[in-house]
Amino acid sequence: MHSLISDDKDILGRVMDGEESVSDILDPELLDQMERSEEYRSILRRHGEDILSSQNYQRLKSFIQHGNVTVYEHCIHVALCAIRLNEKLSIRGKRRELVRGALLHDYFLYDWHNADAPGNIHPKLHGFYHPGIALKNATRDFALSEREKDIIGKHMWPLTVKVPMCREAWVVCMADKYASTLETLRIRKGKIRVDYA
Ligand SMILES: [Fe+2]
Numbered sequence: 489m490h491s492l493i494s495d496d497k498d499i500l501g502r503v504m505d506g507e508e509s510v511s512d513i514l515d516p517e518l519l520d521q522m523e524r525s526e527e528y529r530s531i532l533r534r535h536g537e538d539i540l541s542s543q544n545y546q547r548l549k550s551f552i553q554h555g556n557v558t559v560y561e562h563c564i565h566v567a568l569c570a571i572r573l574n575e576k577l578s579i580r581g582k583r584r585e586l587v588r589g590a591l592l593h594d595y596f597l598y599d600w601h602n603a604d605a606p607g608n609i610h611p612k613l614h615g616f617y618h619p620g621i622a623l624k625n626a627t628r629d630f631a632l633s634e635r636e637k638d639i640i641g642k643h644m645w646p647l648t649v650k651v652p653m654c655r656e657a658w659v660v661c662m663a664d665k666y667a668s669t670l671e672t673l674r675i676r677k678g679k680i681r682v683d684y685a
Pocket residue numbers: 593594618619643644
């Protein structure tokens with residue numbers, strides 16, 4: 489399990505939410521709370537029902553992102569965290585595009601741990617290439633706005649050099665790192681029990 493140094497916690501805490509204590513902000517229970525929230529669930533359904541219920545999207549449940557967290561769970565977490573950050577930081581990003589881009593940000597559709605998996609064309613450089621692969625798949629399966637394309641294609645910044653060009657992409661970029669940290673901290677905890685489709 490990773491542990492954050494106190495400097496990291498301070499910075500993350502200040503960026504994510506100035507009103508709460510750092511221990512609250514980095515509490516992995518936050519993911520559970522957001523999963524249980526009827527309000528958050530209805531936001532995801534309202535803006536992403538066609539994505540969540542599609543056959544290809546359901547395949548994300550069979551791919552592991554890290555530990556015991558599937559890509560499906562991870563994408564739900566990122567969407568939930570993006571909604572929260574957008575509100576808490578008063579960023580006023582467009583919620584529909586924020587949700588749809590977050591849901592599709594890791595839509596690369598292969599097991600990245602398996603170098604021989606179909607679609608895993610750059611197994612050693614997954615971190616660099618998967619935003620482009622996710623974008624290609626998402627463009628094929630859904631009608632995307634320019635903001636949604638920016639969110640998916642730029643979410644690994646600064647690893648990938650192209651800088652996010654809209655506030656929604658910045659929010660998802662932060663939400664991805666935030667959710668990944670919380671997922672790592674609670675890596676031995678249970679699975680999502682909420683049905684979002
Ligand atoms: Fe990613």
